[in-house]
Amino acid sequence: MEPIIDNQLVLPVSPPESYRFDDFVPGENQQVVDYLQELVLAQDVSTHLCYLAGASGLGKTxxxxxxxxxxxxxxxxxxxxxxxxxLNELIAYSEESLLGLEQYQVVCIDNVQAVETHKHWQQGIFDLINRVLEVGHYLVFSATSMPKSLNIELRDLVSRLDWGVCFKLQPLSDEQLVDALVSKALAKGLKLPSEVASFLIKHYRRDMKSLVSVLELLDKRSLQTQRKLTIPFVKQALEL
Known part of the structure; x- marks a missing residue:
């Protein structure tokens, strides 16, 4: 069966350049990265369902x-x-959008917590899991908390989500965040001193997505003003 999902909502082919394994800073999450790569490359992992939990900004997406x-x-x-x-985007549509997705060998579903107040979607996800497992394919889910902590009325869905391998992502340390930000700046052709990176993580949002976004903003401001990335410049540019 062909999936009936609106093509505008599907993002499987060309994710952002910075959203690849090579660009992910694992910190204490190396086991998660190794497991996911093994799932794709060898398809020889312990179960066909993997579940990632963690607060916003830890790298689930x-x-x-x-x-x-x-x-x-x-x-x-x-x-x-x-x-x-x-699911944050898909929830506005019918759960029938999930029909036919079992044809894919790996189905990645982000933000499962979005179905907490949508019982029909809970049933739709449950049915999708059964169809994918029946044909021997794989599922990777993410949510803000572990399955049993979600406010999901359909307990069979909670059991299904909890049946697989569950990982709780750990945040990067300050040192790891600084190293990651300096490396990402270097990849963009920017020279970001470690003390400036340290200032950013202490006075701005700590999640990597936000830090990379502000880095791009600082890059534009730096080019416009022909100024180096210093703490005084960052303070002025971000009005800190």
Whole structure:
């Protein structure tokens, strides 16, 4: 069965350049990265369902995009294909959007907590899991908390989500955040002193997505003013 999802909501083919495994800073989450790569490349993991939990900004979306990208890169050699879906966007549509997705060998579903107040969607996700497992394919979910902590009325869905391998993502330390931000700046051709990176993580949002966004803003301001990335410049540019 062909999926009936609106193509405008599907983001499986070309995730943002910075949303790949090579660009993910694992910190204490290396086991998660290794497991997801093994799932895609070897398809020889302990279960066919993986669940990632963690607060916003810890990299859940990054990892699901990375799984999708890596899987689709393998299509030519192994016939692996993947799809990425964000339930925050999809929830406005019918749960019938999930029909036919079991044809993909890896289905990545972000923000499962979005179904907490939508019982029909809870049933739709439950049915999708059963269809995917029946054909021997794989699912990767993400949510803000572990399955049993979600406010999901359909207990069968909670049991299904909890049945797989569950990981709780750990935040990066200050030192790891500084190193990651300096590396990302270097990749963009920017020289970001470690003391400036340290200032940013202490006085701005600590999640990597926000930090990369502000780094792009500082890059534009730096080019416009022909000024280096210093703490006084950052304070002025961000009005801190």
């Amino acid at each position: 990054h990892l699901l995009y990375a799984v999708s990208e890596l899987a689709n890169e393998q299509v030519g050699d192994h016939g692996v294909s993947a799809i990425y879906l964000d």
